Amino acid sequence: MTSAQHATDRKKIQGVFSSQSVQKIGTGTTVRRTISKMYWMAQELDDGKVEVQALNKSYVPSGPKSVVEMEEFLSKYSPEPEFYVSTVYPKIKAMNSSIERGEKARQAGATYSAEFEFQNALDVDEENVKANFGLGLTYMERGESTKANDIFERLVKLDAAFQTEHKHLFNEFGINLRKTGMQDQAIDYYQRALQMTTQDENLHYNIARAYFEKGMLEKCADHLTKALALNKDHAEAQKFFEFVKKQLAAQ
Template sequence: MSPDPSQAPRRPSGKADDDLAKRDRIKGIFSTQAIQKVGTGTTTRRTIQKMYWFVEEDAEHSLEIQPLNKNYVPSGPKRRIGLEELLEKFSPEPEFYISTVYPRLRELNMVIQKGERHREKGEIFSAELEFGQALAVDEENIRANFGLGLTYLDRGEANKADDIFQRLVRLDAAFEKEHKHLFNEFGMNLRKNKMLDQALTYYQRAETLAVRDDHLMFNI
């Protein structure tokens, strides 16, 4: 992943389709501000709360936003907005993306990769440590949760793995097609650990993320 700070998008003209085809896709950090009242009675005062959002535009020019957590990494549910809403309610923050968000995302990804390498080598306790550090930054990170769950299964700790299973079920809104192989791997490990109901749930969830996968159908 390389820095790709967003610039303020141009308003579509009468040739909206041509403009969309010519300009770069929107990707970066934007902010919104909201006025909140604090206190009651004579002690009431107004404060301005600033929120940061990661905004990304796909190939069909659909915009998806995701809030930043307290550690300034995108986390939590995503939602789609229109270009007009982005122009009217959001302000671009390209400097903040370069100076803060991108370094945090890069560091988080490196920690997760270290955890995955440790697990592949059978270094279970080191893997658990790395995945735990990643989840301290983003407790809803899909790869870190899957990695920690698989690590627990490698150690034969079914109860802890089931806790991760329940956590991942609650993170349903964050799953995307690239997570299919993670569902499949987790499902295989759940089956090996005799956790058949959970394994079937994971296989079926992976099925919803794929057009058709013969290996997945065989596992089910």
């Protein structure tokens, strides 16, 4: 069997791993070395490289992900299967359960129960995208725009908030920003999304809606033009564009 065949036959690397680094503390004769240990969630990608994400102080994966070459990964990272089973998996499971209960409570209109559950999840991982979206939507539904804005400020800094897996919550959040009168935030939010993907006609359509509600018709028309350039059959954008052109002509 060739090494290539062996690589395709084996299971892909996935789980919790640790890495160690030696740090020097003090100077001169008082210098001493300490070994610090970090834990990571690792997942092998289709190209044979490994994606790693650090575990936070609550021992759940959080923050930015990075990619390392397989050779480097095998030399620097050690598997920690017992730690995953005893500590990491229960923490992730409890956090996800809180998010699930929060989402059910929010959909049932029990906004204070929803807030409690989402906050519990964020105590474990303050960068959890689903929990942030859920809490932001909860605040908007309660009309607490200042608190909703705090969540918005957090979300626009998170690349993960604009990834495909969160598309449903991402769209709902953006629409609610606009509907609750937070037009500037809605525009910033959609502009941030455009940095991640330029080929989405619905982003341009939604920015156009927000500009229209701010009375900025030329910017509205500009984004409708971009939406239709990406999808000339976008029915809502077509109707909206015709309406806006008449408004502009009447000015």
